[in-house]
Every structure is written in structure tokens, then in C-alpha cells.
Amino acid sequence: MTAVGIDAVEIWTGKLKLDLPETFAPQKGDDPAKYTKGLGLRASSFPDAYEDIVTMASNAAYKLMERKGLEPDDIGRIDVATESAFDNSKPVSTYVAGCLEEVYDEDFHHANKGERKFACIAGTQSIDDAYNWIKAGRNRGRGALVIATDTALYARGDAGEATQGAGAVAMYITEDPSLVELSHAQGYGSADETDFLKPNQQFPSVDGKRSVQVYLSRMREALEDYESVAGDVELDGFEYAPFHTPFPGMVRKAALLAYRHVVRDTEHEDALADEIGRQPRPGEFEDDDAYQEAIREYMDALGDTEQYQDWYAEVIDPTLSISREVGNWYTGSVHIARMSALLEAAEEGTEMAGETLLVGSYGSGAQAEIHAETVADGWKDEIEACDIYDQIEDRYDISFSEYEQVHDRHNHEKRVELEPFTQPEGEFVFDGWGPMNERKYTFVE
Numbered sequence: 001m002t003a004v005g006i007d008a009v010e011i012w013t014g015k016l017k018l019d020l021p022e023t024f025a026p027q028k029g030d031d032p033a034k035y036t037k038g039l040g041l042r043a044s045s046f047p048d049a050y051e052d053i054v055t056m057a058s059n060a061a062y063k064l065m066e067r068k069g070l071e072p073d074d075i076g077r078i079d080v081a082t083e084s085a086f087d088n089s090k091p092v093s094t095y096v097a098g099c100l101e102e103v104y105d106e107d108f109h110h111a112n113k114g115e116r117k118f119a120c121i122a123g124t125q126s127i128d129d130a131y132n133w134i135k136a137g138r139n140r141g142r143g144a145l146v147i148a149t150d151t152a153l154y155a156r157g158d159a160g161e162a163t164q165g166a167g168a169v170a171m172y173i174t175e176d177p178s179l180v181e182l183s184h185a186q187g188y189g190s191a192d193e194t195d196f197l198k199p200n201q202q203f204p205s206v207d208g209k210r211s212v213q214v215y216l217s218r219m220r221e222a223l224e225d226y227e228s229v230a231g232d233v234e235l236d237g238f239e240y241a242p243f244h245t246p247f248p249g250m251v252r253k254a255a256l257l258a259y260r261h262v263v264r265d266t267e268h269e270d271a272l273a274d275e276i277g278r279q280p281r282p283g284e285f286e287d288d289d290a291y292q293e294a295i296r297e298y299m300d301a302l303g304d305t306e307q308y309q310d311w312y313a314e315v316i317d318p319t320l321s322i323s324r325e326v327g328n329w330y331t332g333s334v335h336i337a338r339m340s341a342l343l344e345a346a347e348e349g350t351e352m353a354g355e356t357l358l359v360g361s362y363g364s365g366a367q368a369e370i371h372a373e374t375v376a377d378g379w380k381d382e383i384e385a386c387d388i389y390d391q392i393e394d395r396y397d398i399s400f401s402e403y404e405q406v407h408d409r410h411n412h413e414k415r416v417e418l419e420p421f422t423q424p425e426g427e428f429v430f431d432g433w434g435p436m437n438e439r440k441y442t443f444v445e
């Protein structure tokens with residue numbers, strides 16, 4: 001079977017940084033530890049005045065094409081995943097193609113373009129579409145450009161404000177990929193939920209606490225569905241588990257549940273039994289309340305064991321390093337978790353070729369998807385080309401009042417002028433409005 005997967009990735013972060021413990025927490029009257037320890041976040045990325053979902057997507061895509069020596073003719077699809085679109089008809093991918101056509105001699109007239117929407121899971125769904133298109137042999141030897149781009153803003157004062165972020169991840173999907181090969185097997189957990197939604201509005205209506213529970217339920221459903229086709233997931237069957245990361249504390253909760261599930265009825269559960277007992281089973285209790293109470297106690301004890309903590313430090317924590325510094329990028333979030341883990345592996349000199357990743361995507365509304373990825377031989381060159389930590393370091397650190405101006409500038413209902421904090425160079429920028437209310441872009445040398 002032909003291997004299909006991600007050949008190359010470029011990440012573009014919004015150029016501004018909001019420091020959560022230092023700048024945001026004092027203004028909200030919060031203990032900074034709520035952010036660093038509770039949510040697990042140090043900072044959020046924000047777009048500068050001349051950035052938006054199109055510029056971030058186009059800049060990530062341009063970087064990718066230049067690095068890989070690609071021309072427009074090499075690209076048969078451009079799919080953009082976003083939940084921050086400003087147009088209900090014209091897809092962001094057409095704006096991106098328009099930007100790229102400013103800098104290439106060829107055009108993208110023979111590339112299929114679209115926009116995928118299902119909250120944060122749409123990036124993974126776009127990769128799926130590309131996979132199916134290539135497997136069906138309809139790609140004429142070309143690859144697919146999949147870009148996840150979002151400006152993840154919440155209304156000011158909403159509890160979600162602490163988890164904002166902005167950035168884009170451009171991915172090139174091909175046969176015989178250099179970075180990771182996707183598994184054929186997938187599992188889904190999907191249900192009609194109203195925990196987080198944007199009914200024709202930019203900022204989400206969100207029931208934050210419930211959204212956490214829905215994430216966990218759908219993720220568990222997806223894992224069970226995945227196992228029904230791929231066989232039981234084993235604890236040592238994967239090196240890293242990159243999951244959708246709205247904030248690292250969310251993944252901390254998901255990881256504990258996943259661990260309990262994966263070790264049940266294995267020698268790992270036996271090894272823990274002396275210390276914390278065996279996992280409670282429903283049949284052992286008089287009613288569901290008693291069972292749930294026993295589960296809570298078991299989970300608390302499990303989280304404190306050395307066995308669990310060592311596993312978490314090796315398999316989960318490395319996936320969270322970028323997220324901690326940038327916040328939630330919605331559609332891009334799980335894709336920066338994958339890169340985060342591989343960057344750490346490269347840094348530590350771990351050989352990853354042939355190793356497995358267990359990837360968990362999620363979108364509110366709600367759907368989770370689990371699949372596996374096999375790391376490809378060319379992974380290290382790809383990862384060494386990734387400069388996201390330099391970009392993170394170079395961001396302009398905004399004050400709280402600057403943050404409020406930036407938030408207003410990116411509020412679709414306002415037209416607020418704002419002097420940029422940074423200087424664009426060799427990149428696409430937002431350049432004002434056209435006669436049909438379209439957004440206009442230009443390339444700045």
C-alpha cells in the first residue's frame with residue numbers, strides 16, 4: 001500500500017505575546033499559578049495589526065513552498081481549516097492562493113480549493129480529505145496543501161480569554177512523506193453537543209466546564225472506536241501522544257483517563273495494584289454513585305504514582321511545550337503538539353524513524369478522532385528546519401492596554417486603526433478593504 005502522510009510542516013505564530021502570569025493575571029486579580037500550574041500556560045500569541053488568518057496561512061505556506069522548492073503546479077489542492085473565517089461564501093484558500101500568486105509566476109487555477117469547518121478538528125479532517133484524494137489516485141502526482149489557521153479570540157471577560165492564541169500550520173500531504181505516514185485505521189467519537197459554538201458570531205458562546213467533559217467523553221469514544229479496528233492500544237505501542245491542546249491542563253486530564261483505559265487488564269494494572277489497588281469495575285458496586293466515587297479516588301491515586309508520572313513525563317509532556325507559549329490555535333493545535341514532541345525527540349537525539357505516534361484530534365460541537373502515525377525516515381531534516389521557538393522568542397511582549405487594543409483590532413465588528421508593534425519583512429500583510437468589502441493583501445519585501 002502506498003504510504004501517504006505529512007511531508008513537510010511550517011508553523012507561523014502571531015507576532016505578539018501576552019504574558020499570562022505577569023501581564024494578564026494581575027489585571028484579572030488572579031493568582032499567576034492558575035495560569036502556569038492550573039491551565040499550564042505561560043503566554044498567548046496574538047496577531048499584529050497587519051496579521052490575520054490569511055496572512056498567517058499564506059506566510060506559513062510560502063515558507064513551506066520555498067523550503068521544499070515547490071511551485072504552484074506541484075499543488076493539486078489547497079484546503080484551509082479555520083473557525084475564524086470572515087466570509088460565509090468565499091473560502092480563505094482563495095485568498096491564500098491570491099497571495100501566493102503575487103510571488104510565483106505560475107498560478108493555482110487547476111488546484112481544488114476549499115474551507116473545512118468543524119471547530120478545532122477541521123485541520124485533521126482536511127488532512128483526511130487529502131489522504132483520500134491521494135489514495136484514490138486523483139492527485140496526478142501532486143500534493144495537497146493543508147493549512148490550519150485561526151485567531152482564537154474569546155469575548156473579553158469570558159473564562160476562555162485565558163486560553164486565546166493565534167497562528168497557522170501549513171502542511172504538505174504527499175505519497176512517501178518525509179515526516180509521518182498516516183494509519184489507515186481511525187476511530188471517531190461524535191455527537192450533537194452545544195458546549196462551544198459561534199452561531200454567526202466571531203467570539204464563541206462557551207460553557208467551559210461542560211466543554212471539558214465533552215472533550216473527555218468524545219475522546220474516550222474515539223479511542224474505543226479506534227481499538228475496534230486497530231486492536232487494543234498498548235502502553236508501549238507509541239512514543240508520543242499528541243492531542244488537541246486547548247490548554248495543557250486539558251491534556252493532563254485526558255492523559256490520565258487514557259492511561260487508565262490502556263493499562264486496564266494488563267500487567268501494568270497488576271504492577272500498580274499493590275500500591276493503589278485494582279481499577280474499580282461497575283459490577284462491584286451497589287449503584288453508579290458509589291462506582292463513580294471509587295473511580296474518582298482511584299484516578300487521584302493513579303495520578304500520584306511514579307509509574308504514571310514517568311509515563312506522562314515521557315509521552316505527554318513533550319507534546320505541550322509549544323502550546324504552553326502560544327495558547328489555543330484551534331485547528332492548528334494538535335498539529336503543533338505533534339511538532340512539539342518531534343522537536344523534543346530531535347533535541348534529545350532520540351531516533352524516531354519507524355516509531356509510532358497516537359494522535360487525538362478534537363473539535364467542539366463535538367467530534368474526536370484518533371489515528372496512528374509512523375514517523376518517516378526524513379523526519380529529522382524536517383524537524384531541524386522548524387524555527388518556531390525562534391519565532392516565539394522574537395514576539396513583541398504587549399502590555400495589558402496594548403492587548404485590549406489588539407483584541408479590538410481583530411474584532412470583526414469593529415474597524416479599529418492600530419499602529420503595528422513589529423515591522424513586517426518578506427511576508428504577506430493585510431492591506432485594507434476593497435470595494436466589495438473584501439480584505440486585501442500585499443507582499444512586503
Ligand code: HMG
Nearest residue numbers: 031033034037038039119120159160208209211246363364
Ligand atoms: P476557569 O473557570 O476560569 O478556571 O476556566 P478554573 O477555576 O477551572 O481553573 C483552571 C484550573 O486551574 C483548575 O484546574 C484549577 O484548579 C486550577 P483543574 O481543577 O481543572 O485541574 N487553579 C490553580 N492551580 C494552581 N494554583 C492556583 C489555581 N487556581 C486555579 N492558584 C476553563 C477554565 C477551561 C473553563 C476556561 O478557560 C474556558 O472556558 N476555556 C475555553 C473552553 C475550553 O478551552 N475548553 C476545553 C475543552 S473544549 C476544546 O478543547 C475545544 C476548543 O478548542 C474549541 C474548538 O474545538 O473549536 C475550545
